[in-house]
Amino acid sequence: MWDNMKQTLQKYYYLLLGAVAGLLNGLFGSGGGVAVVPMLEKADIPPKKAHATSIAIILPLSIVSVGFYLYRQNFQIMDALPYVPGGLAGAVVGSLLLKKIPNDLLRRIFGALIIVSSARILFFK
Amino acid sequence: MPEWIIIGLVSFFTGVAASLGLGGGFVLLIYLTAFAGVPQLEAQGINLIFFLPIAALSLIFHTKNKLIDKKPLLPSILTGAAAVVLGVLLAGVLGSKWLSKLFAIFILYVGIKELFHKKSEKTAENSGKRLENT
Incomplete structure (x- = not known):
């Protein structure tokens, strides 16, 4: 039950x-x-x-x-196409390098970067 | 710097961030909206299209590695598809200007969570091979 x-x-x-x-x-x-x-x-x-x-x-x-x-x-779909090859390459390279990259530090750097970006969007756009 | 180099770099780092599980979708969206001046709704559409081939590729890897748990798929995709409609309608009602502000608040929350996250065993385990979503 x-x-x-x-x-x-x-x-x-x-x-x-x-x-x-x-x-x-x-x-x-x-x-x-x-x-x-x-x-x-x-x-x-x-x-x-x-x-x-x-x-x-x-x-x-x-x-x-x-x-x-x-x-x-x-x-238009065409607007996205220029970004696809680089994105695929980045995804493959990133997944191959994963074990060598300090994930914890990267998460904090990424967090700080998107906080700055959010401030830019909130106050300067 | 020529535009094609900027596009190449941004998309490459978006892919890397995605594969590291850092929420790659944000990188491209932030570039498009905060730096390239693309309206929020248009940028979101571009980001969605960009995500499809990367997700399909990663799904092939993950299926081969037997990493997909099938139990949650059907119920979550069913309600998810219905909620997408609601999300798209809401996005249309808000319009690009207010949507970008709401998006900024959302990524601010995610950013604070990532910046101050607790280092745990899960984090270490997450460093394993994976290709992550947006």
Whole structure:
């Protein structure tokens, strides 16, 4: 009985997780992972699996978002293409270098950089 | 500096940040909105398109490495797809100007969380091979 209850609760939890991811994805066109990864980890999914699974959740949501964004004609697909080759190269290089890079320090540097960027957007735009 | 070099560098570092699990999507969005002067809604669309091939590539790696937990997929994608509609509608209502301010507050929160995060075993474990989302 306890197992059944746990399974049902988990299902509702995943429904909520999806709703948060979808809302962020549609609203900001990014940011789903920031919410999904810790939520998956709270559901006892190990960190590596949580990161991988979050992509499997966010990719289909991003396809839905792209459909709406294209429909609303906010942009053209061609606008994004120049960024794709560099992005793919960066993703591959980053994943190969991962074990040699001090992740903890990088997270703090990244945090500081986006705080500065947020101030720029908030006060100078 | 020529524009193609800037685009190459920004997209490369976006990919690196994404693979390190730092929220790569933010890097490109911040560049587009705060530095390249692209309106928020347009930048978000570009960021979404940019994310698709990178996510597809990483998903291939992760599936091969058996890192995908299938249990959460169906329920979260179902509600997620519905919530996307709500998010897109809300984004349209807010418009680029207010959306960019809301985005700035959101990344400010994420930035503070990242800057002051506790060093833990999870962090060390997270340093393993992964390609992360936006």
